[in-house]
Amino acid sequence: MEDLSKLKVTALAGGVGAARFLRGLIEVIPQENVSIIGNVGDDLTLYGLHISPDLDIIMYTLADLVCKDKGWGIEGDSFKCLNMLSRYGFDPWFKLGDMDLATHIYRTYLLRSGLTLSQATLELCKRLGLKIRLIPVTNDYLRTVIYSDAGRLPFQEYFVKRRCEPKLLSVVFEGAEEAEPAPGVLEALEEADVIILCPSNPILSIGPILAVKGIRSLLRKSLRPIVAVSPIVAGKALKGPADKIMLELGLKPSALTVAELYRDFLKVFVVDVRDESLKPEVEQLGIKVVLTDTIMSDLNKQIALARETLKAALEIHM
Amino acid sequence: MEDLSKLKVTALAGGVGAARFLRGLIEVIPQENVSIIGNVGDDLTLYGLHISPDLDIIMYTLADLVCKDKGWGIEGDSFKCLNMLSRYGFDPWFKLGDMDLATHIYRTYLLRSGLTLSQATLELCKRLGLKIRLIPVTNDYLRTVIYSDAGRLPFQEYFVKRRCEPKLLSVVFEGAEEAEPAPGVLEALEEADVIILCPSNPILSIGPILAVKGIRSLLRKSLRPIVAVSPIVAGKALKGPADKIMLELGLKPSALTVAELYRDFLKVFVVDVRDESLKPEVEQLGIKVVLTDTIMSDLNKQIALARETLKAALEIHM
Numbered sequence: 001m002e003d004l005s006k007l008k009v010t011a012l013a014g015g016v017g018a019a020r021f022l023r024g025l026i027e028v029i030p031q032e033n034v035s036i037i038g039n040v041g042d043d044l045t046l047y048g049l050h051i052s053p054d055l056d057i058i059m060y061t062l063a064d065l066v067c068k069d070k071g072w073g074i075e076g077d078s079f080k081c082l083n084m085l086s087r088y089g090f091d092p093w094f095k096l097g098d099m100d101l102a103t104h105i106y107r108t109y110l111l112r113s114g115l116t117l118s119q120a121t122l123e124l125c126k127r128l129g130l131k132i133r134l135i136p137v138t139n140d141y142l143r144t145v146i147y148s149d150a151g152r153l154p155f156q157e158y159f160v161k162r163r164c165e166p167k168l169l170s171v172v173f174e175g176a177e178e179a180e181p182a183p184g185v186l187e188a189l190e191e192a193d194v195i196i197l198c199p200s201n202p203i204l205s206i207g208p209i210l211a212v213k214g215i216r217s218l219l220r221k222s223l224r225p226i227v228a229v230s231p232i233v234a235g236k237a238l239k240g241p242a243d244k245i246m247l248e249l250g251l252k253p254s255a256l257t258v259a260e261l262y263r264d265f266l267k268v269f270v271v272d273v274r275d276e277s278l279k280p281e282v283e284q285l286g287i288k289v290v291l292t293d294t295i296m297s298d299l300n301k302q303i304a305l306a307r308e309t310l311k312a313a314l315e316i317h318m
Numbered sequence: 319m320e321d322l323s324k325l326k327v328t329a330l331a332g333g334v335g336a337a338r339f340l341r342g343l344i345e346v347i348p349q350e351n352v353s354i355i356g357n358v359g360d361d362l363t364l365y366g367l368h369i370s371p372d373l374d375i376i377m378y379t380l381a382d383l384v385c386k387d388k389g390w391g392i393e394g395d396s397f398k399c400l401n402m403l404s405r406y407g408f409d410p411w412f413k414l415g416d417m418d419l420a421t422h423i424y425r426t427y428l429l430r431s432g433l434t435l436s437q438a439t440l441e442l443c444k445r446l447g448l449k450i451r452l453i454p455v456t457n458d459y460l461r462t463v464i465y466s467d468a469g470r471l472p473f474q475e476y477f478v479k480r481r482c483e484p485k486l487l488s489v490v491f492e493g494a495e496e497a498e499p500a501p502g503v504l505e506a507l508e509e510a511d512v513i514i515l516c517p518s519n520p521i522l523s524i525g526p527i528l529a530v531k532g533i534r535s536l537l538r539k540s541l542r543p544i545v546a547v548s549p550i551v552a553g554k555a556l557k558g559p560a561d562k563i564m565l566e567l568g569l570k571p572s573a574l575t576v577a578e579l580y581r582d583f584l585k586v587f588v589v590d591v592r593d594e595s596l597k598p599e600v601e602q603l604g605i606k607v608v609l610t611d612t613i614m615s616d617l618n619k620q621i622a623l624a625r626e627t628l629k630a631a632l633e634i635h636m
Contacts, residue, residue: 047423047424047427048423048426048427048430049423074402077398078396078398078416080395080396080398080415080416080417081399081416081417081419081420081423082420083417084392084416084417084418084419084420084421085420085423085424087420087445087446088420088421088424088442088445089445090424097398098396098398098399098402098416098419099398099399099401099402100402101399101402101416101419101423102399102400102402102403102405102406103402103406105365105366105367105399105403105419105423106365106403106406106408108366109365109366112366113366124406127405127406127407128405
């Protein structure tokens with residue numbers, strides 16, 4: 001078998017699910033060989049600070065700072081600044097911890113100093129001792145907006161403030177048509193030995209990435225193994241509202257639906273063993289199915305899933 | 319005796335000493351009748367945040383939020399964000415607490431939204447439930463710079479980072495010649511029944527205020543009682559480096575020196591009883607001396623000093 005540690009991997013990533021998968025991946029592949037294209041459709045500006053929730057979740061998880069229970073924020077963080085901000089009249093709906101705030105203060109400082117978001121992200125990663133290359137999909141304006149029965153909602157207002165309760169009518173990626181991929185994004189996809197779509201929400205997390213000019217068409221043309229890990233197991237999202245929003249968009253919450261959303265470029269699909277029955281239908285789409293345990297309940301399982309995913313990708317090339 | 323609570327008072331104020339005096343004053347005079355002209359020569363920008371240390375000390379003290387031991391910062395604050403910022407490579411020399419940060423985040427947010435510093439300060443005071451009118455002396459650039467045997471040092475670098483250790487050669491108020499008084503500053507001085515110079519460093523705290531265009535000349539022409547409280551007792555500064563810097567500038571650290579620095583406009587000088595021997599020399603400058611206990615060790619003493627100061631000011635008008 002090929003030495004996995006020599007592979008160059010590029011991953012498309014959302015938040016918590018992706019971060020847990022990637023935490024396993026960097027035990028299998030040296031960080032230097034891993035490029036991560038991150039979602040910025042969830043970004044928001046609060047109190048003048050630029051917040052990139054998905055990038056932060058990945059940084060904190062890979063730097064072993066993350067609050068493991070929640071999957072986001074920093075372990076042991078407190079909320080004194082947020083409490084004081086609410087005294088100043090702000091609704092503290094977005095839970096910014098005191099340590100977490102340092103990231104947003106520093107990022108905003110770097111952006112105001114003239115750095116792009118991808119340059120600022122590189123700097124933050126370096127300072128946290130990370131050697132992965134985390135690249136926001138674009139440095140341009142790209143925002144996921146939810147049209148719902150409660151009206152137009154910027155993503156985090158839908159996701160955090162309203163807890164995904166409003167019924168979703170449609171999802172729009174504002175700016176996607178004009179947004180250019182950040183420097184390094186297309187190169188990372190072209191140079192990768194394996195391209196992985198992490199177990200993230202295919203609509204809300206991977207959707208904004210695929211919506212940026214040139215990315216989906218590059219994947220369609222790519223000769224590299226492109227493998228996705230299903231974020232849906234037995235009709236339920238492992239994390240977040242993927243199942244609920246699929247239903248609201250008239251889609252069946254199922255790994256099969258995820259495969260259909262990726263069918264124009266996906267070559268291998270890692271599906272949970274509990275979904276073995278879906279295998280024939282997915283394979284009818286021309287996508288090879290690999291069954292494994294996709295529930296990442298600890299680091300060993302994260303590592304095992306990363307390893308299985310890489311092996312599955314390589315097998316189609318042998 | 320006149321009803322003190324009907325007086326309109328305008329105070330020129332630095333940091334800790336002024337704030338303690340003013341905390342007593344607002345027990346004697348309703349907050350609505352108190353205008354405070356604050357020093358902004360100490361202001362600095364850190365991590366992209368606008369910090370106004372003297373304004374904050376006054377707000378926190380009057381809102382009973384201040385850390386009483388230190389005289390600055392917020393009681394019970396923690397430093398988690400600062401620790402994380404140092405992980406991002408910043409030297410955490412300026413001790414920004416987590417709660418304290420909310421003030422700087424909100425102020426910076428308001429300034430970036432287009433408010434002036436005086437408008438932002440008004441908003442912060444309101445949100446903290448204060449009814450005093452705290453006005454930064456100017457909305458324009460005004461920075462106290464120390465030229466020392468360690469070179470040119472912005473004020474906080476001299477004061478906090480270097481702990482006033484370098485020998486001071488001269489003090490410059492950058493921008494003072496061009497800075498306009500903030501809206502309301504000259505009016506507050508014109509409309510006041512009593513003008514008070516708080517027990518603050520006459521060079522580093524009151525100096526930048528007096529350096530702003532029109533203020534010193536207004537005081538010289540004013541027919542109102544103008545009273546100062548000495549920040550020096552028995553040759554020692556009650557707080558801060560006033561005595562040390564007076565020595566380095568070739569001045570004798572003494573209440574007499576303070577009186578000399580204010581002699582062109584000061585009418586009444588409240589001096590500590592321990593300095594009774596200075597009374598003849600100060601009165602030779604044409605300044606009436608009132609002796610009292612100026613050590614503000616608790617709220618009762620703060621109130622007593624405020625009351626004595628007002629009475630002293632009024633007596634010259636009777």
